[in-house]
Amino acid sequence: MPQASTSQSSAYLTALTIEIEKKLQRALSSPSQRINLLQELFADVALEIDFRAREIILSKDEDEATSSRDEIENCLCFYDVLADHYVRMPENGKPILDLIVQLWSQSFASHIFALLFHKWLFEVPFEASEPEALRYASALVQGATNVFWIDIQTNTRRFFSLFRYLLEDVALVPVHLNKISLQAQRDLCLLLSRFIFFYNLVDKLESFLNQFPTFPNAFLIGGPKDIFVIELTDQLQKLKVEPALLHYLSHMKALQGLELRMATSTRLKACLYSFTSPGGPMYPTRAVRHAAWDTLDLLFPVGQYPRHLISLFFRLLYPWYWPSSCWYFILSCVKAVLYSILRLIFSSWENITKPKNP
Structure with a gap:
């Protein structure tokens, strides 16, 4: 019975692979519809699996199905199972990979590659020239960046499993991390630095900082902690979604006690202070302003009272805020x-x- 269930699941995933290949071939042969077809394919791959398909895909054996459900935390998407499928059966993913390579320059191509082949890149032995390997790693970082921003804009965690894999199974595992070039390792760690708070994996922060690769300009900007805070500061300034910004600010207490360079500390303080005043350039809401004040007072307790007095003085200069x-x-x-x-x-x-x- 388990063998029959396994073959049924494999047949289902093979059928999905054929459909993905057909859509990629259509996109390759139809330049006018290429963007729309790739966008539709990305949406299909990122779609959550319904209960009927889930029973077929996860009905391998009792233990494996249970562990899979625990791992995905009751949110299973097609890219989760397809990424595992292409690790178990790389030959099934080869035609799709070849088609994606031909569509590298198109929108959503890197998105699809990151979702379907993020495990294949690190767990499947393959022969590739240095330019090809660099292209794969660059596409992974670019595609992952784009899909994580989709989560931020929609305030969802649909691509949490992708982020967790890149953090726990790549960045924290030197054997996997060393499969990509040093520059790709740096880009990946910078990417993870920007989103680790959003995906609630702050408990991995210390281990993550210990595995940071070396940077050529480290003597100018500091060590891993400084680089992490710089990336986090830049991320905060780009956020325009209130729930996501509040979520980041609520996790900033993890930075308490970090030994930072004076320039990095000043940069972080200035970023938080920019969210404490109404109006431009940030136009923060009242909830964001209060969260920023709380974070600023927690991380920089020295001088908090003069800061509040100065802020109150400047607020008095704008009478329209008084009511x-x-x-x-x-x-x-x-x-x-x-x-x-x-x-x-x-x-x-x-x-x-x-x-x-x-």
Whole structure:
């Protein structure tokens, strides 16, 4: 019975591979429809698998199906199973890879390559010239960057499994990381630095920094911690989605205690401070401003009171902000008074109901 289930799953994935190959061939032969076809193929590959197809694909044996479900955390997409399939059966993925190579310069080609062949690149032995290997690694980094930004723009985690693989199974595994060139290793680590907070893998930060490759300009910009914070700072300044920005700011406490160069520390402080004032160039919302203040005070406690006083002084220079500031100040005072009364009532009630010792 397990063998029959395995063959059924393999047949299903082979059929999917044939359909992907057909769409790539159509894109190659139809220049006018190429972008639309590649975009449709990317959407199909990134689509979450429905329950009927999931039963077919995961019905190999009880243990393997259970571990697969645990690993994908109940969110299984087609690229997850196809990436594993091309590692087990590289010959099935070879025609697709050849077609993608012919479409390198097209939009969404690197997206599709990153989703389907991120495991193949590190786990399957293959012979390739140095330019080809560099092209594969560059396409992986470029495609992964694009799909991670799609997650940020939509505030989803559809490509979490791709990020986790690149971090835990590539960046933290020297045997896999050394399969790509040193420049590709640097680009990959910079990419992971920008998105590690977004995908909630802060617990891997210390191990990740210990595996950082060497950079030629490290004597100017500092070590791995400085490079990581610089990339993170640049990422914060590019974020325009409020939930994603709040998510980043909530994880910034992981930077507490890092020994940074003065230039890096100043850069981070200036970035956070730019989110504390309403108006241009960032135009942060009230929630973002408060989160930025909390993060700034946590990471840089020295001088927090002068900073708040200076901020208050500049806020007084803009009278159109006074009504909203006064309104929120009144609301915060009312909430504080209500919470104090409730705490007093509950504490009094506990004292009344507490049994007295004889």
